[in-house]
Amino acid sequence: MKEILDFLLMFSSVLWEAMPFIVLGAVVAGVLEEFLPQQAITRFLPKAVVPSVMVGALLGLVFPMCECGILVVMRRLLRKGLPLSCCVAYMLAGPILNPVVLFSTWVAFRDHGIGPEMVGLRAGLGFVVAVVTGLVVQRLWVKHGTALLTPTAVPPALQDPPKGGVSLAMADEVEAADRKEHGHVDPRPRKSVFARLGNISATALHDFVDITVFLILGAVLAALARLYIGTERIEALSTQDPLLAIPAMMLMAVLMCLCSEADAFVAASFTKMHVSAKLAFLVLGPMLDLKLLLMYTRVYRARLIGVIVACVVAQVFAYTLLVHTYYDWRGLSGLSEIAR
Numbered sequence: 096m097k098e099i100l101d102f103l104l105m106f107s108s109v110l111w112e113a114m115p116f117i118v119l120g121a122v123v124a125g126v127l128e129e130f131l132p133q134q135a136i137t138r139f140l141p142k143a144v145v146p147s148v149m150v151g152a153l154l155g156l157v158f159p160m161c162e163c164g165i166l167v168v169m170r171r172l173l174r175k176g177l178p179l180s181c182c183v184a185y186m187l188a189g190p191i192l193n194p195v196v197l198f199s200t201w202v203a204f205r206d207h208g209i210g211p212e213m214v215g216l217r218a219g220l221g222f223v224v225a226v227v228t229g230l231v232v233q234r235l236w237v238k239h240g241t242a243l244l245t246p247t248a249v250p251p252a253l254q255d256p257p258k259g260g261v262s263l264a265m266a267d268e269v270e271a272a273d274r275k276e277h278g279h280v281d282p283r284p285r286k287s288v289f290a291r292l293g294n295i296s297a298t299a300l301h302d303f304v305d306i307t308v309f310l311i312l313g314a315v316l317a318a319l320a321r322l323y324i325g326t327e328r329i330e331a332l333s334t335q336d337p338l339l340a341i342p343a344m345m346l347m348a349v350l351m352c353l354c355s356e357a358d359a360f361v362a363a364s365f366t367k368m369h370v371s372a373k374l375a376f377l378v379l380g381p382m383l384d385l386k387l388l389l390m391y392t393r394v395y396r397a398r399l400i401g402v403i404v405a406c407v408v409a410q411v412f413a414y415t416l417l418v419h420t421y422y423d424w425r426g427l428s429g430l431s432e433i434a435r
Contacts, residue, residue, distance in 0.1 A: 102319070105322070109361055110311065110314045113360050116195055116196075117303060117354065117357065121300070125294075125296065125298035125299035147181055149184075152192070154184075155190065158185075159193040160189060160190065161190050162190040162355055166393070170182075172185070173394075174248070174250050179232060179233070180229040180230065180236060181229065183229050184229035187221070188226075190355040191217060191218060193356070196355045196381075197217075199360070200359040204363050207363060212370075217374060223410070224378065224382070225382075228403060228407060242398075243398065244395065248394040312351075340368070341372050341412060341415050341416060342375075342412065343372070345379045345411060345412065348375070348383075348384060349380075349384050350384070351384070353380055358376070361376075369422075370418065371416065375415040378415070379407065382411075383408070391403070
């Protein structure tokens with residue numbers, strides 16, 4: 096009976112702490128989807144590869160989406176002409192550099208004495224991993240081109256003429272973009288305020304329901320992990336053998352499939368886990384988990400998916416190991432103040 100009550104307490108604490116951020120993120124996503132033209136950002140993209148990839152990694156500040164919905168937005172940006180390297184950088188860093196995610200990370204760790212520290216480390220490592228991976232993808236793009244993408248993700252300008260023609264939706268999208276580019280007035284009537292509010296509500300509700308499903312699943316798994324993994328074992332693994340603690344938390348991030356707007360509360364619940372291991376969990380999770388791997392197949396070919404996975408996993412492990420080494424060198428425990 097006590098175990099059941101402990102499970103319910105842990106589950107509800109993770110769920111209700113994260114819920115306001117899920118609602119806020121869904122509303123922001125609905126507003127951006129309805130009012131912000133996605134093709135506008137390509138006009139401000141630098142010509143050089145490295146600065147453009149860096150700008151792509153920072154697009155999460157403009158399109159603050161979690162990883163549950165970012166792939167759809169990224170594919171639309173790709174079809175609008177945003178380079179693949181920039182799209183990959185946005186896809187990886189966007190769910191981390193999302194202002195809602197950064198704020199939720201601070202809230203989750205502020206009572207642990209390391210709120211600003213975790214926000215800075217998470218944002219910095221997420222940005223570096225995304226930029227380096229984007230540059231690797233750029234080299235592949237130069238070599239293989241559209242062979243890296245599925246047909247639905249290839250920009251129309253780079254597609255071969257289809258044998259069976261194009262769908263009405265695709266033709267309408269291309270025609271509308273062309274008319275806007277040449278300054279023509281769209282003859283279709285503008286949407287009313289109520290129609291726009293309806294679209295925003297529908298998008299926000301869809302995102303909220305979709306995200307909440309994964310949040311509930313993650314909260315259940317986190318509560319079970321807390322019940323059956325003793326804190327003493329976690330502390331020993333974290334402080335004595337980081338080579339095992341870091342990949343263990345990376346594996347948990349892949350399997351738990353948490354939303355980036357809620358994962359900080361799960362990581363913070365492991366109060367005796369070393370900062371480096373929690374950081375690996377927080378950086379890898381929004382970039383790579385089971386649901387994302389399945390979603391990637393709708394946009395990328397297997398070759399590109401393999402490269403992205405290898406780059407992300409190797410970098411997260413290397414950088415978080417450096418963080419652990421830095422803490423040891425400075426004589427810091429790397430544990431939350433609340434756990435001492």
